[in-house]
Amino acid sequence: MNSWEEIGEHSYLLNHAKSVEKCYNNNFQDEKIKQACFNKTLFHINVPYDRREEPDESNKLTKRRKRMKTIGALDEITQKILENHSSIQHKLLINSDRSYTNNKPALEFVDQFNTSTNYDGDKRFRGQNTTEQSIITEMDGEVFLIPPRVSFINSSVERFAEYIEQKETFDLIVLDPPWWNKYIRRVKAVNAKAAYRMLTNADIKAIPLERHLHQNTLVAVWCTNAPSHIEAVTKEFFPKWGIELVACWYWIKITSAGEPICQFKEPQHKQPYERIFIGLPAGSTMAKSFPSEWFLYSIPSAIHSHKPPLYDLFTSKFLPPHATCLELFARSLYPGCTSYGMEVLKLQNKRLYELATEDEDGKTDGCVALE
Numbered sequence: 286m287n288s289w290e291e292i293g294e295h296s297y298l299l300n301h302a303k304s305v306e307k308c309y310n311n312n313f314q315d316e317k318i319k320q321a322c323f324n325k326t327l328f329h330i331n332v333p334y335d336r337r338e339e340p341d342e343s344n345k346l347t348k349r350r351k352r353m354k355t356i357g358a359l360d361e362i363t364q365k366i367l368e369n370h371s372s373i374q375h376k377l378l379i380n381s382d383r384s385y386t387n388n389k390p391a392l393e394f395v396d397q398f399n400t401s402t403n404y405d406g407d408k409r410f411r412g413q414n415t416t417e418q419s420i421i422t423e424m425d426g427e428v429f430l431i432p433p434r435v436s437f438i439n440s441s442v443e444r445f446a447e448y449i450e451q452k453e454t455f456d457l458i459v460l461d462p463p464w465w466n467k468y469i470r471r472v473k474a475v476n477a478k479a480a481y482r483m484l485t486n487a488d489i490k491a492i493p494l495e496r497h498l499h500q501n502t503l504v505a506v507w508c509t510n511a512p513s514h515i516e517a518v519t520k521e522f523f524p525k526w527g528i529e530l531v532a533c534w535y536w537i538k539i540t541s542a543g544e545p546i547c548q549f550k551e552p553q554h555k556q557p558y559e560r561i562f563i564g565l566p567a568g569s570t571m572a573k574s575f576p577s578e579w580f581l582y583s584i585p586s587a588i589h590s591h592k593p594p595l596y597d598l599f600t601s602k603f604l605p606p607h608a609t610c611l612e613l614f615a616r617s618l619y620p621g622c623t624s625y626g627m628e629v630l631k632l633q634n635k636r637l638y639e640l641a642t643e644d645e646d647g648k649t650d651g652c653v654a655l656e
């Protein structure tokens with residue numbers, strides 16, 4: 286069930302909301318619930334963030350008024366991504382809805398979610414759903430959606446060895462570290478609930494991942510464009526974990542009209558893309574044939590740092606269909622995966638979803654069922 290569509294050579298497009306909808310499988314323990322999907326407002330990102338201040342009219346004209354997509358002298362990688370984007374831009378128009386909301390409803394929805402919900406990251410708990418049905422459960426006054434075939438651990442990685450058995454290996458390990466950065470420090474100062482804690486490079490390197498690899502375990506690390514983070518993954522973490530770098534993929538964040546969510550800029554500035562470094566254990570039989578460079582496109586949700594799920598992409602191309610996956614620093618659950626992090630259920634909160642329910646006459650109301 287791959288929700289990534291191939292749109293060009295080495296280029297893929299994901300409908301994030303749809304891939305999450307598939308997880309729930311039209312199969313809930315509570316038979317009245319027929320389907321669940323993310324609240325669509327979350328993905329109503331229709332104007333690049335650096336053009337939000339412009340009057341509505343000028344944004345409507347963007348198709349006719351070819352705009353500069355860049356600022357300053359681009360480095361080689363940024364230039365390559367810009368060229369890839371230009372070559373497939375015509376395939377990126379995801380949403381035929383041409384309303385220009387300036388992303389406001391999406392941002393307000395997330396603000397409201399952050400201020401009205403409580404998530405105690407310090408609380409330690411674990412759970413699982415080994416069935417094929419989705420479950421709805423309550424904890425500390427909040428309601429959470431639990432998809433089929435998941436397990437989760439809410440804890441700091443410092444206690445990783447207590448929860449993940451030493452001999453347990455995974456086919457795929459995905460990490461999205463809480464990199465130490467100025468932006469999160471600023472968010473924290475304004476609204477502590479919207480920010481998360483951060484870790485130093487040394488803390489991340491200390492995670493004993495090397496114990497949980499088999500010969501062909503794929504390790505994927507989400508990385509910012511900060512040179513210190515890039516260096517840390519490739520020169521420190523991977524060698525410590527016994528991993529060799531085989532690929533660097535790019536996630537390009539686009540609006541519903543297919544434009545980058547901000548301009549491509551000179552180095553050291555915020556870019557519309559992030560990197561995913563992929564490694565395999567030394568001597569892996571998969572290393573030679575693994576694609577070294579892919580371009581992944583999707584509309585990001587308005588939730589800060591919310592990444593698209595990679596599991597389907599990896600299982601459809603490189604791993605067996607029921608591959609085991611460990612996602613570290615997770616905020617959500619995905620069938621087939623063990624999620625671990627201090628906010629492991631945060632984005633499973635029912636407030637972020639629309640549910641389709643069936644009434645006594647068999648009529649369904651709520652989110653639209655999958656096509």
Ligand SMILES: C[S@@+](CC[C@H](N)C(=O)[O-])C[C@H]1O[C@@H](n2cnc3c(N)ncnc32)[C@H](O)[C@@H]1O
Nearest residue numbers: 441442461463481482591592614616626627628
């Ligand atoms: C970059 S975010 C991950 C975002 C996630 N991949 C998503 O798509 O929503 C990093 C996460 O790591 C969590 N975190 C911070 N310190 C941690 C620690 N010591 N142990 C485990 N998780 C931690 C944060 O609370 C945050 O949820």
